[in-house]
Amino acid sequence: MGEYHFNVKMACSGCSNAVNKCLTNLSGVKNVDIDLDKQSVDVTTDSSLSYDDVYNTIVKSGKAVHSGMTIVS
DSSP, X not given: OEEEEEEEOOOSHHHHHHHHHHHHTSTTEEEXXXXXXXXXXXXXXXXXXXXXXXXXXXXXXXXXXXXXXXXXX
């Protein structure tokens, strides 16, 4: 299981919905928690997904990732 935290530039609920949709459609994602006010995204995955997999998926949503870190790998 992996837990990852990202600071993502999101200006509105449409932005957070775009990130949420991309992540929830990614096979292996167990949970997504987005806080628009804090511009944070917390993702829990099964062992098949790496930090880079999750990071690249957020970037593909069109949003800029300012920083990220692995909580549990």
